[in-house]
Amino acid sequence: MPLKAIAFDLWETLITDTPEISLAQQQLRLRRLEEILAARGLAAAAERIHRAYRDMWHRCQELYWSSDIDIPCRRQIEHFLEELGIEPSTFDEPLLEELEHAYARAALDVLPNIVPGAQDVLRAIRARELSVGLISNTGRTPGYVLRDVLSRLDLASSIDAMVFSNEHGECKPRPSIFEHLRSALGVRYDEMLFVGDNLYVDVYGAQQCGMRAVHFIPALRGTAVAPPVAHDLDIVADATITNLDELPSVIAQFEAGSG
Numbered sequence: 544m545p546l547k548a549i550a551f552d553l554w555e556t557l558i559t560d561t562p563e564i565s566l567a568q569q570q571l572r573l574r575r576l577e578e579i580l581a582a583r584g585l586a587a588a589a590e591r592i593h594r595a596y597r598d599m600w601h602r603c604q605e606l607y608w609s610s611d612i613d614i615p616c617r618r619q620i621e622h623f624l625e626e627l628g629i630e631p632s633t634f635d636e637p638l639l640e641e642l643e644h645a646y647a648r649a650a651l652d653v654l655p656n657i658v659p660g661a662q663d664v665l666r667a668i669r670a671r672e673l674s675v676g677l678i679s680n681t682g683r684t685p686g687y688v689l690r691d692v693l694s695r696l697d698l699a700s701s702i703d704a705m706v707f708s709n710e711h712g713e714c715k716p717r718p719s720i721f722e723h724l725r726s727a728l729g730v731r732y733d734e735m736l737f738v739g740d741n742l743y744v745d746v747y748g749a750q751q752c753g754m755r756a757v758h759f760i761p762a763l764r765g766t767a768v769a770p771p772v773a774h775d776l777d778i779v780a781d782a783t784i785t786n787l788d789e790l791p792s793v794i795a796q797f798e799a800g801s802g
Contacts, residue, residue, distance in 0.1 A: 544733040546798055548703075549668050549790075550724055550749075552715075552739030552759075553679035553689070557665075557698060558655040559765035568649040572596070572683075575645035576623075583638060587627060595626035600683075602626070604770070608680075611717045613708040616647045616685040650684045650692050657696055658761060660787030665701035667791045674703045676724045676735075680744070680769065681709040704728050715741075716748025725752070736781075736797060738790065740764070743772050746780045755781040757793060762786070 551557055560568070577592050599622045607614050620643050621631040631639065668675055679689060686707025693699040704727035708714040711723055725732055732753035739745025740759050749756040758780035782793045 544731065546673060546736055546794065547730045547734040548674040548676055548728045548736070549794065550676035550678060550728075550735055550737045550754075552737075552741065552745045553677055554682075554767035555658070555740040555761060555764055556738060556745075556759055557658055557661045557677070558692070558696065559658050559761070560655050560767050561765055564653055564655060565766040567653045569596075571649045571652060572646050575649075576642060579638070579641055579645055585629070591627070595623055598626045599623040608714065609770075611714040613681065613712060613714050615709055616683075617643050619683070620646055646683070647685050647688050651688060651695070654692060654695060655767075656765070657698070658787065662698065662701075664787045664790050665698065668794070669701055671791075671794070673794075674728050674730065675701055676728050677702050677705045678715060678720055678724050679705070679707050680714045681707050682767070685709045715739075715744045716751065718748075718752050721748060721752045721754070736794065741769050742778050742780065743774060743776070744769050747776060747778045750778075750781075755797065757781060757790065758783045759787065759790075760785050 573589070573592055573596060577587070577589060580587060599619060602622050603614070603619060617639065620639065624631045624634070665675060681689065684692070686705070686709055689707060690699065690705065693702070704724060706720055706724045706727065708720060711720050713719050715721070725735065728735070735754045736757060737745060737749035737754050738757045738759055740761060742758055746756040746758050760783065762785060784790060784793060
């Protein structure tokens, strides 16, 4: 079938965090959380807050993300409070919302970098009159923040449909999250091409649904890399690129093969 839509992974495919950016975001989150708690008479030592922040991440990885399940950002905040020995139900809604925003919005104040070539390749795809989709496993930055991040980076206007795991409830490579995007774009799986940096999460995830998939291997990876997953699969991408500016020629080859 001819291609009608190109879909992308987000982190390490279109945007990336350097170690310096990740550290600045973390420091901002921790400082804001500490200030909010202190203002409510719940002061805690910085190292205790940092430990709860770290332990909450490991807890979410064990309970949810390792099984490709995702949760709203609010649930992460509740686990953070539990790690501090605070019962979340004792907090009123305005305080929980304030903590969530302090935690979730750090990427708006310390923006990620755009992967080289991302803006140009999105424009080139739109010039071919192909739809553009995006699927992101979200981690600490939820979909409602990532939409604003993409707008500020001048990427959002080139994307027709976005699906975020914290809103959907499941992560790549679960078929349901790919189905959500396929339905939003109004195309068939065999009319889609998926592009991502993770061979298992992105390439296998897309191919198991009937999509073709391109493995993008960036020259320099940032910190938003999914934990390795043990599997015995022999995953072979339909194409491999090391620079996003290679993608239009790959698309042209697929289209020629469909003619």
